[in-house]
Amino acid sequence: MAATSENGAKFSYTAPAAADRTSMTSRIWAAMALATLFVVGAVGASAALGDSDAPLRPARTEVLGRTISVSTSISGPSSSTSSSPSTTTTVVTAATTIITAAAAQPATLTPGPLAMPSPATPVYLTDTTPALDHVPTTDKVIFLGIDDGLVRDPAVLDLLRKERVPLTLFLVREPAVDGKSYFQEMQSLGSTIQAHTVSHPQLKSLGYGDQQKQICGDLTDLQNWYGNRPTLFRPPYGEWNETTRSVVANCGLNAIVLWRGATNDGRLDLVGETFHPGDILLMHFRTDLLQNLKLVFARARAEGYRIGRIEDYLGTGPAHPMFTPAR
Ligand SMILES: [Zn+2]
Numbered sequence: 001m002a003a004t005s006e007n008g009a010k011f012s013y014t015a016p017a018a019a020d021r022t023s024m025t026s027r028i029w030a031a032m033a034l035a036t037l038f039v040v041g042a043v044g045a046s047a048a049l050g051d052s053d054a055p056l057r058p059a060r061t062e063v064l065g066r067t068i069s070v071s072t073s074i075s076g077p078s079s080s081t082s083s084s085p086s087t088t089t090t091v092v093t094a095a096t097t098i099i100t101a102a103a104a105q106p107a108t109l110t111p112g113p114l115a116m117p118s119p120a121t122p123v124y125l126t127d128t129t130p131a132l133d134h135v136p137t138t139d140k141v142i143f144l145g146i147d148d149g150l151v152r153d154p155a156v157l158d159l160l161r162k163e164r165v166p167l168t169l170f171l172v173r174e175p176a177v178d179g180k181s182y183f184q185e186m187q188s189l190g191s192t193i194q195a196h197t198v199s200h201p202q203l204k205s206l207g208y209g210d211q212q213k214q215i216c217g218d219l220t221d222l223q224n225w226y227g228n229r230p231t232l233f234r235p236p237y238g239e240w241n242e243t244t245r246s247v248v249a250n251c252g253l254n255a256i257v258l259w260r261g262a263t264n265d266g267r268l269d270l271v272g273e274t275f276h277p278g279d280i281l282l283m284h285f286r287t288d289l290l291q292n293l294k295l296v297f298a299r300a301r302a303e304g305y306r307i308g309r310i311e312d313y314l315g316t317g318p319a320h321p322m323f324t325p326a327r
Helices: 023-043 085-103 154-163 173-178 180-188 208-216 219-226 242-250 289-303 310-314
Strands: 056-063 066-073 141-148 168-171 192-195 255-257 261-264 267-270 280-284
Touching (some): 141 310, 154 289, 168 173, 168 180, 173 180, 173 219, 180 192, 180 219, 192 219, 208 242, 242 255, 261 289, 267 289, 280 289
Parallel strands (some): 141 168, 168 192, 261 280
Antiparallel strands (some): 261 267
């Protein structure tokens, strides 16, 4: 795994270490296993085993009100076995029934206890296109920005289903499209999708035109993929200059989002010993994200802080069923 640190390490598009699979996929596989067992018991093992060229069949199902398409590999019988076509139909029907039952479980879309309610009014910022490492508030609230999108751990989705806290995802273009189903599910759990350039360059080395291509070049795609146009921008490596600020403003983005704390390998580095009101943290979609999120949640609970939606505090957030919009 190439380093994806915002602080100096070169960014590289190495293939994600974790597959982009949601727990829905896990449930599908579990359902398939059950269905396969059923068939084995009914018609004998030769009908269900030994076919590696299984066809792909699309299935549609509901996840938290969002219709998604998934492809499932059906273990149908090979032509050399004695099973009949009707056996294959039984497999599909059984699997589909079980998937629907699992997806139909009511989803709780209320924010978890650790989630901060939206402020009655957004904070007042005097700067035009401010660059923020924290939100000026006295509320005991922190904000989590998760960057890049390269490693997409299904266990993180499980944690978010349990905690129901908002995250702000600053995605680079390629992982944003490769991991669309993963991030869409995260979005349904309260997260928002924001901008982090097309290909993660060091912006200060680029002129206006190239910065514009990097910062503005994927905003329409992100809007098409995720339904909302980004309103916030996080510069790779935290490097930016006044050209960046001009481009960000001209692209219709409202703020440059930096950080005042970061997590790495299960370690939390802050300015000082404890959280401060409004702290923004830097985190990454890496293999250590689950561990880091658990650490931050535990520290927030211990210090009496909650996790807020930075978009709500800045008055730039889209409406979300889990959170009352700030305006
Ligand atoms: Zn980054």
